[in-house]
Amino acid sequence: MLKKFKTKKGKDVSIRYLCKDDTKDLLELYNSLVDEKSYTVATKKFNLNQEKIFVESSLNKIIKAEAIFLVAEYNNKALGITSIVKEQSPIIEHRGNFGIILSKDIRGEGVGEELMRCIIKEAQRFLKIKLITLNVFEENIAAINLYKKMNFIQAGKIEKGLKHFGRYKNEIIMVKYI
């Protein structure tokens, strides 16, 4: 376990590396974001087999130091996941791409911030990257505020660069040098 803390509402949350046993919880989490029509990559529901493949491939990337995947656990359940995946092409292998999703049940309590602090530290230790990039829907104000708080800066904007359930939306690209 990397960290244990109390959220702003007093929940005991721990942050640790992803493991195989998280598969069902993460499937539930991912599919809940599809239902919510959240501003994330979650647009189509996964089945258990697809989630198993995702978790196995993520674990392989951790072993090969190609990525970090951390989960936030509350009441023995994985309610959040964050990742930094190192780029593979030689010209961008000094970059890692960041992502994060939390269950609605534990948002706004400081968990996103704690997860980000932990994963950036782990990436600095194990991934040999110099910068972290991320892509976010312009409408995702909560996420953009969190990233600004973590000292990410806007590196660009692609008008209508992302699709959200059939509608084109602006994409904000942010970066943090580590």
Ligand SMILES: CC(C)(COP(=O)(O)OP(=O)(O)OC[C@H]1O[C@@H](n2cnc3c(N)ncnc32)[C@H](O)[C@@H]1OP(=O)(O)O)[C@@H](O)C(=O)NCCC(=O)NCCS
């Ligand atoms: C975006 C997300 C990861 C933020 O995590 P969180 O745990 O809710 O955020 P925290 O409680 O740690 O808040 C940290 C900062 O983020 C910003 N923030 C969080 N929720 C916010 C909201 N509803 N409105 C505006 N800003 C918000 C604030 O700057 C906050 O700092 P403050 O508490 O000092 O005001 C979380 O809301 C989430 O998973 N959302 C759905 C999935 C998603 O959009 N993922 C990102 C895809 S790019």
